Amino acid sequence: MSIKDEIKKVRDNVYEIPGTYNKSMRASGRFYIADEYLDELEEGAVEQIVNVSCLPGVQRYSIGLPDIHFGYGFPIGGVAAFSLRNGIVSPGGVGFDINCGVRLIKSNLTLEDIEEHLDELTEKLFENIPSGVGSKGKIRLEKDEINDVLDYGAEWAVNNGYGWPEDLEVLEENGRMVDADSSIVSDKAKKRGIPQLGSLGSGNHFLEVQIVDEIFDEKVAEVYGLEKGMIVIMIHSGSRGCGHQVCSDYLRIMDKAYKKYKINISDRQLACAPLDSKEAQDYIQAMAAAANYAWANRQMMTHWIRETFEEVLGKSAKDMEMDIVYDVAHNIAKLETHKVFNREEEVLVHRKGATRAFGPGREEVPEKYREVGQPVLIPGTMGTASYVLCGTETAMEETFGSTAHGAGRILSRSKAKKDFDADEITKDMASKGIRIKATSKHVIKEEAPGAYKDVDSVVRVSDSTGIAKLVAKVRPLSVCKG
């Protein structure tokens, strides 16, 4: 019998795999998906929800979000919270690209202001923000300076002239996780991190100049400073080789740890350690350091984006009001307080391909957004719309304050390469008024919009189930791809 026969409908677009499905489950699985996509959902992803629900100390539900798909160990679009008393931490629950995330920068510009400069803007952004496989950042860190990047994150960047002090107020964690400890990070991770700081990366990472196309919630949009017709910039990037190495280092360490602590796992990529073990505490500190690297990285790119706009448009970034709207991490594990069976409890929440979506009133949300909930940034794929949503009370009650993170791939890269043609995609995008610059035709084919699930459906399910509420839709005018 297929695992999918065990799935029970909870309400529209919400499903459950009962904890009775197998004896090892310590919680039920719960997932959010468009009713019409249920048939297409991979069995492997459902099995992964179940595998996560078997881990020690898992709280309430092992959760899948509307963009859920098969990952390594944990599914992508997966959330799980673990008790501090008997729970675990797993690098596979965070992913290789620690603090891969999204940042949105606003402006007071309209299409009219930039239209005739858009080609030049695209060229210069592509030139000024290094991207693609085998790319180096523009700066060369002194050997010990990498430790400051890892310990202080975006704060290090601002102190070194990249951006404005007020930027820090609107970054998740203010761009710095205080638990970070660079002395726990391996020399290999530091060596990979040094040359790549200040670079976008490759694959699905991007930098886009966008226009606010539609407002769904006027009141919240106003609080976020967004209005229809406004030019905004979105960055999707992570912790580069530094974070990948931290993940790999700890996958190896956890591979020994789970055997040592006699934890049963059904997949090597779920390797984990009890939260009170040295292995777990070290991973949490090293992961936080890699997360800080990613915030410093996005902060440096923000600075170069502002400089590029200044150069091309001949106005200062301050005059163009190029303020950051928000910056979210979508691959991370964090200590947070949540209601578990009517009791407030501190738990370790793993979000892998999931965006924090804290609702109104939470003190982690920047003061100016606290009344309406945090901004949630959900990027689309190359050439398609992206969305701004806001966190909700429902997310706090049901998903440990989390929602989807993006579109989710449905076609393999090799199939995308066979099915699509780079010139045709570029032409098709040009006909929609979108410019694209990429380091190679390979990346254009691999990242073809048709290779991804429809992001519109992902945000619609987030909105209709209440685990985030739609605020604004943005569409790209220009895309830089690594």
Add this chain to the structure above:
Amino acid sequence: MKRYEYFEATADVGLKAYGKNLNDAFENAGVAIFNIISDTSNIDALKEIEFEITSEDEVSLLYDYLEELLFYHEVEFMLFSEFHVEIDGNLHLKAKIKGEEIDWNKHERKTEIKAITFHKMDVKKTDCVELQAIVDL
């Protein structure tokens, strides 16, 4: 005998490398990795890097070896096309890998590999050796 081939994995790519023995298969896995990142037929063997690793089992050794290739690719800013591997009975691996510094005007620019995964990773020994790995792109 085929040296290596790729197979589909939704977001990523899988590789199988073959060899008459473990050394041979590991060498071919190196070629497979750098044909994901670039095209090895256009990478000259100008500079040599040597490294040694020890792991607890053969699958872990494959993982550690492939990770090491990515490490030298990023840190030395190089692409590699020739791989010489010697593995002894104590799961100790010595590698000499040759390539050259990246020049994107010369080298084909394909895809960045983020990491090697343990997913479906396998070392099969019959008449010949077959390695399997999925890389995260």
